Every structure is written in C-alpha cells, then in structure tokens.
Amino acid sequence: MKISTVKKTRSKMGLNFFNRLASVGFVSENERLEAYHKLLMSFVSLHNQPLMKYDCRIQKMKCSIYLHSGIFQMKLFSRLFVIVLLTQLTIQPLTGLAHHSFFGRFDNSTHMVLEGTITRLHWQNPHIHIFLEVTNDDGTVTEWDLESGSPTLMQRAGIPRDSLEEGMQVRVAAWPPLTEKVEAFATNVLLPDGTELLMQTGQEAYFKDEVTGDFSYRFRTVGDRSHPELGIFRMWTFTGADGFLFPESINRDYDMTQYPLTDVALEILENFDLARDNPTNNCQPKGMPLIMEQPLPMEIIRDGDNVVLRIEEYDLVRTIHIGEEGAPSDTPHSLLGYSWGWWESSTGEKGVEPWQPQSTLVVETSHISFPWLNQRGIPLSRSASIEERFTMIEDGAFMDYTMVITDAVNLTTPVQLSKKWIHVPGVEILPFECDEISGE
Numbered sequence: 001m002k003i004s005t006v007k008k009t010r011s012k013m014g015l016n017f018f019n020r021l022a023s024v025g026f027v028s029e030n031e032r033l034e035a036y037h038k039l040l041m042s043f044v045s046l047h048n049q050p051l052m053k054y055d056c057r058i059q060k061m062k063c064s065i066y067l068h069s070g071i072f073q074m075k076l077f078s079r080l081f082v083i084v085l086l087t088q089l090t091i092q093p094l095t096g097l098a099h100h101s102f103f104g105r106f107d108n109s110t111h112m113v114l115e116g117t118i119t120r121l122h123w124q125n126p127h128i129h130i131f132l133e134v135t136n137d138d139g140t141v142t143e144w145d146l147e148s149g150s151p152t153l154m155q156r157a158g159i160p161r162d163s164l165e166e167g168m169q170v171r172v173a174a175w176p177p178l179t180e181k182v183e184a185f186a187t188n189v190l191l192p193d194g195t196e197l198l199m200q201t202g203q204e205a206y207f208k209d210e211v212t213g214d215f216s217y218r219f220r221t222v223g224d225r226s227h228p229e230l231g232i233f234r235m236w237t238f239t240g241a242d243g244f245l246f247p248e249s250i251n252r253d254y255d256m257t258q259y260p261l262t263d264v265a266l267e268i269l270e271n272f273d274l275a276r277d278n279p280t281n282n283c284q285p286k287g288m289p290l291i292m293e294q295p296l297p298m299e300i301i302r303d304g305d306n307v308v309l310r311i312e313e314y315d316l317v318r319t320i321h322i323g324e325e326g327a328p329s330d331t332p333h334s335l336l337g338y339s340w341g342w343w344e345s346s347t348g349e350k351g352v353e354p355w356q357p358q359s360t361l362v363v364e365t366s367h368i369s370f371p372w373l374n375q376r377g378i379p380l381s382r383s384a385s386i387e388e389r390f391t392m393i394e395d396g397a398f399m400d401y402t403m404v405i406t407d408a409v410n411l412t413t414p415v416q417l418s419k420k421w422i423h424v425p426g427v428e429i430l431p432f433e434c435d436e437i438s439g440e
Helices: 013-022 028-047 149-158 263-270
Strands: 051-057 062-067 070-076 080-084 112-122 129-135 141-147 169-175 183-190 196-198 235-238 300-302 305-309 316-322 337-343 360-366 385-393 398-406 415-422
Touching: 028 415, 112 141
Parallel strands: 141 183, 316 337
Antiparallel strands: 051 062, 062 070, 070 080, 112 129, 112 169, 129 141, 169 183, 183 196, 235 300, 235 415, 300 305, 305 316, 337 360, 360 385, 385 398, 398 415
C-alpha cells in the first residue's frame, strides 16, 4: 500500500506582513477602510489566489476575506489592524463546503495516496463511494471505502457518472480516517489515461498541472438583475462566497459554546460524537432549521395565496401559509414544522405585494420535530420557534436571508443567523434521490 503525507500549508504572509498591520495608524473611519483595502489587496497578492469576496463592516468591527483556499477575518481597532486567521496563520481550504459534514471522520489537513483497483462504485446522493482494492507491502489486500462529494455537485462541476468504472486502476489522494475504519475521503483521482479528477470543493491539482472538475460555480459573486419584477419568486442557488448559515459547518475548530446554551444543551453537546451522531451522515432528510443551510438550488414559487419552497436537497417542499395567524391547534410536529407568514415593507407595513421594492417575506415556524439545531450537536426542542425573513436585493441578483431561532429549553437567548442566495439564469433543480451505501 502506497501512502504519502502532505503537511499543512503555512501562510506565506509571515511576521513582516503582520507587523505592517500592527504599525498602521488611522484617523477616520474612511481612512481605516481605505488602508484596510490596500492591506487586503497585498494579502491576496501574497497568496496569488483570486479574491472571491471581501466584506468590511465598521459597525461590527470585523472584515471577512473569501479566497479559494480559505476564509479569513480581520478585526478592526481604533488605531491598528490585528488580523485573526481562523486557523492561526494556517491556510485551510474551504473543504467544509460539503453539505454533509465529515468532521470527526476524516482529517482534512493532510492527504494519503492509495493505488489500486476499483471493485465497486456507489454513485448516489448523499455521497459517492469508491471501493478500492489495495495491495499492501506484505502482499495482503485491503478494500478501502473512499467517500467523496455529492454526485449532484459532481455533475455541475463537469464530472459525469462514467468517469469511473469498476476494474479501473487508479491513484487516489484522500483525507485519512480519524477512526479505526478502513475509509478515507477522496479529493483527487488519477485515471489510467492520465486525467486527474478534482472531486472536492476547495482542492487543487494533486497529481497533474490540470484537472477535470470545476467547482468555481459554488463561489459565484455576480447575480442576474434583469427581472426585478419577479421579486423573490425565482430560482436561487447557494454561493460559498457568502459562507454558510451555520459558521461551524466550515470551521472544524469553531467553539460551540459561543452559542448561548443552557445547561441542558451543554450536557447533550458534551456527549455528542461527530463521527457517530452527525444527523447528515445518512439519507434521513434534514429538518428545520438545518435544511435552510443546504447548498443546492431552491425555487420559490406561488401556489394561490401561499408560498412554496422547492428544495433540491432530499427533494423537499416547504409550504408557507400566507395570511394565517399561527399553526392550527391540531397541527402535528414534523421535520419542517408548520409555517405561516406575511409580506412586510421596509417600514414594517404588513400586506404589501411581493413584487414591490424591498418587500420582505416574513415567516414563522413552529411544531418542529427535527431534534437538532445544527449538525454539530446542539439540540432543538419541540417547543422551538423560528422567524425567517426573505428579501430580494440588488434587483433580484441576490436574496438576503435571516433566521432567528428561539428555544427556551436549549438557548438562553434567541440566535440570529444570516446568509445570501444568488440568482443565476439556467440553474435547475436536479433529482436528489438519496440512497445510502450498503455495507455489503
């Protein structure tokens, strides 16, 4: 068995650049922003990577930088910048842009290389599985279960189902397991004809200079403005340039106690095992609120007076009952709960039509049976409620989305989360058709 290791990549920024940050003084807010912009451009050029997005908000005293290789944050102070890298000056790829988290199962800071024969393929959502027969140095044979990304994402990246075949001899770069299981997460596959398949968002070529597989569509920053009259009623899609709804989904080291958790929730969190208990490691549909993080297309349509959300992940449909004041008394609990809502103007006036400028769809949801607030171990009680706000911005190029979760059992105060969706013509919802891998 051929195994090699690649160490974590260190930032080229170095102490000199850090000292430059600390030595810059500012007089006004505008000067601070101008200096920040210049330093940011220098930062990006040092890494020789395209800048996906940056966002600097004086009121929050925080700036975010989005590169292909990672997300970084700057905190602003009155007379200097201190740059806080999420990984302590270590670049970590945006490998968390997988909608079923592998935290607790695979080590995405390093790679192992396996060479062998494909004995079986499972090309099905939620994740592809490649079974690879590897001959070890002592002559014994081991079959590895190599998990990889979603076939839906592969299809959009230009990697068709017939790229791999049983009986094919391949080399695979993969994240090694964190458990005793004979499994790994395949990020790059070298085919017999010399073609390298890039199988995971945020990864680079491993074996060759060029690869097949382009996941840049997941970082779109330019939406379509041609039909503002549609309001929010259109196809929306995920953009990694704006991050995830739940920050812990892409940051392995996120401190979960930053959430305002009760003692009850803290005890459940302490006993949560990422490898064993992650609710996304199967074909069981995610419920509210976690389903609204899904990084696949979502279409918002009208159904009479109601609003319907067609969600690609798990082929789910949410109905929002417009004009109702709450859930009926006999409403059963369900994964998505019961949602009702109204239209609201920018001044708070209810009842405005959805195609008027800056109108917002406000949604309340209760009767949720899904037991998790996120995929990292924070529980959700059956008494929880969620308020959401959907607002078209930039003439329909984007949609602002905010969510406020209230759960007195598990949260000492409500939690607010936000993200943006982007509108890109030509995007369609694909069948999800989830089918869990058999261990046979």
